[in-house]
Amino acid sequence: MTSPPSTEITCLAAAEEIRKIADSMVCLRSLGVIRSQKLVSDLGEWIVANLFGGRLADSKVQDNWDISYDGRRLQVRSHAKAADNLSQWTSVSTNYDRYDELVIVVFSELFLVRRIFRVPASDVALRAVNGRLRWASVREFQINPREFPAYEHLNSVFENKLAV
Numbered sequence: 229m230t231s232p233p234s235t236e237i238t239c240l241a242a243a244e245e246i247r248k249i250a251d252s253m254v255c256l257r258s259l260g261v262i263r264s265q266k267l268v269s270d271l272g273e274w275i276v277a278n279l280f281g282g283r284l285a286d287s288k289v290q291d292n293w294d295i296s297y298d299g300r301r302l303q304v305r306s307h308a309k310a311a312d313n314l315s316q317w318t319s320v321s322t323n324y325d326r327y328d329e330l331v332i333v334v335f336s337e338l339f340l341v342r343r344i345f346r347v348p349a350s351d352v353a354l355r356a357v358n359g360r361l362r363w364a365s366v367r368e369f370q371i372n373p374r375e376f377p378a379y380e381h382l383n384s385v386f387e388n389k390l391a392v
Contacts, residue, residue, distance in 0.1 A: 239342070242342060253267075255357065260274075260284075261274045262286075263288055264288050264338055265311050266284050267304050268306045268307065268308045268335065269304070269337075271306065271333075271335070272275065272292045272304050272305070272306025272331075272333035272335070273295060273304045273306070274306050275333060275341060275382065275385055276294075276295055276302065276331050276333060276344070277295045277297075278378055278381075278382060279344075279378050279379065279382055280295070280297045280298075280302070280376065280378075281296030281297065281376075281377075281378060282295040282296055282299070282302065283295065283296050291323075292321050292323050292326035293326065293327040293328075294309065295331075299336070300328040300329060301326070301327045301328050301329075302327065302328065302329050302330075303321065303327040303329070303330050303331070303349075304330075304331045304332075304333060305319070305320070305331070305332050305333070305334070306332075306333040306334075306335065306377070307334050307335065308336075308337065309334060309335065309336070309337065309342070309383065310337045310338060311336075311337060314380065315371065316362065316363040316364065317360045317362045317363065318330075318332050318360070318361045318363070319359055319361075320352055320356050320359060321344055322353075322356075322359060324349040324350070324353040325339045325349070326349070327349055328349055329346055329347060329349060330345075330346075330347045330349065330352050330361070331344065331345065331346050331347075332345040332347070332361075332366075334345060334363075336387055337365055338389055340358050340384055340385060340387045341373070341386045342359055342384060342387050344373060345363065345366050345369045345370050345371070346369055346371045347361070347366045347369045348369075351366065351385040353370070361373045373386060387392050
């Protein structure tokens with residue numbers, strides 16, 4: 229029987245792994261993936277922009293949209309969910325005329341994409357209640373990222389058991 233690792237070894241290993249995260253953040257920032265301190269939002273926006281072949285907005289603070297794609301304005305909302313988190317809704321802007329589509333990206337606890345919804349703003353307006361959009365109400369808008377040509381280059385950011 230082996231004894232558990234000492235506190236010192238565990239502490240050193242954990243510190244090393246935290247440093248790897250910090251180094252990854254530097255690299256992702258230099259690649260333009262991370263543009264703010266909102267990691268989950270930045271990851272979702274970058275993945276959607278690249279999956280759709282869109283362009284990230286120049287400013288992170290422009291009004292109600294994040295990506296321009298094929299003449300459309302996309303608002304992206306991203307969520308990182310633990311396996312036991314039963315909350316399945318997104319807060320939405322009620323300025324439905326300022327974006328054309330809402331794209332909801334749901335990440336796993338490992339920050340891999342679990343599912344993506346692409347909802348026309350007109351449907352968001354019809355289905356949102358008190359500024360919240362329940363994912364169950366937009367199931368038919370869940371997309372299959374494998375249908376996008378860019379999926380081939382992005383497949384490593386998706387869960388193997390991608391919910392489609």
